[in-house]
Amino acid sequence: MGGGGDGVAGHWGQWSEWVCHYQCYIHTEKRVRFCDDPAPANDGAECVGNSEDFKNSTCGQNLVCPLECPVGLWDFNCDKTCLTCSPDCDKFSGSCESCVAGYKFPESGCDTECGVNTFGPNCEGDCLQKCETDCVDRVEGTCPIVSNNMKYLLLIFLVVPVVGVILLLLRKKKELIVEEALVPFE
Numbered sequence: 437m438g439g440g441g442d443g444v445a446g447h448w449g450q451w452s453e454w455v456c457h458y459q460c461y462i463h464t465e466k467r468v469r470f471c472d473d474p475a476p477a478n479d480g481a482e483c484v485g486n487s488e489d490f491k492n493s494t495c496g497q498n499l500v501c502p503l504e505c506p507v508g509l510w511d512f513n514c515d516k517t518c519l520t521c522s523p524d525c526d527k528f529s530g531s532c533e534s535c536v537a538g539y540k541f542p543e544s545g546c547d548t549e550c551g552v553n554t555f556g557p558n559c560e561g562d563c564l565q566k567c568e569t570d571c572v573d574r575v576e577g578t579c580p581i582v583s584n585n586m587k588y589l590l591l592i593f594l595v596v597p598v599v600g601v602i603l604l605l606l607r608k609k610k611e612l613i614v615e616e617a618l619v620p621f622e
Contacts, residue, residue: 443480449473456495458512460503465493502527510545520546522557534558538575550574 518525
């Protein structure tokens with residue numbers, strides 16, 4: 437880039453404070469600066485040099501590297517969980533390939549339970565399709581004991597006997613009427 441004419445050459449701003457830069461087995465501190473004092477303008481030259489600076493340090497030396505975290509834990513010091521991932525989660529981001537049954541959103545560590553009318557791995561099961569109502573559980577999608585089909589059967593089992601009793605009573609009454617009609621008047 438040229439630096440001639442009305443161009444304003446960029447100059448580095450102040451360095452930030454040193455902060456611990458966490459990397460497994462590497463203990464450093466990092467600081468940054470921006471090419472904004474002033475920023476290059478009108479074809480002015482860019483800043484020369486690095487925008488980041490590192491130095492050896494003792495910071496972070498007591499942290500457990502995520503690569504050493506056991507199954508179901510992640511992040512530095514293994515202080516975050518991913519127990520609902522299948523298989524185990526990424527040790528640096530916590531994201532998963534898939535969720536165990538009853539959980540969803542593998543990209544965020546399967547930290548959300550299935551909602552209404554869903555069940556199974558990644559909550560891909562449809563309770564309404566399976567049970568015609570919401571499932572009792574979110575893992576296997578167990579249907580309630582009394583589904584809509586069962587309600588109809590129960591209704592039939594209750595209505596048929598009642599109708600039968602009414603028909604018997606009507607028949608009995610009809611027989612009594614016929615008997616009365618056949619009895620001679622005295």
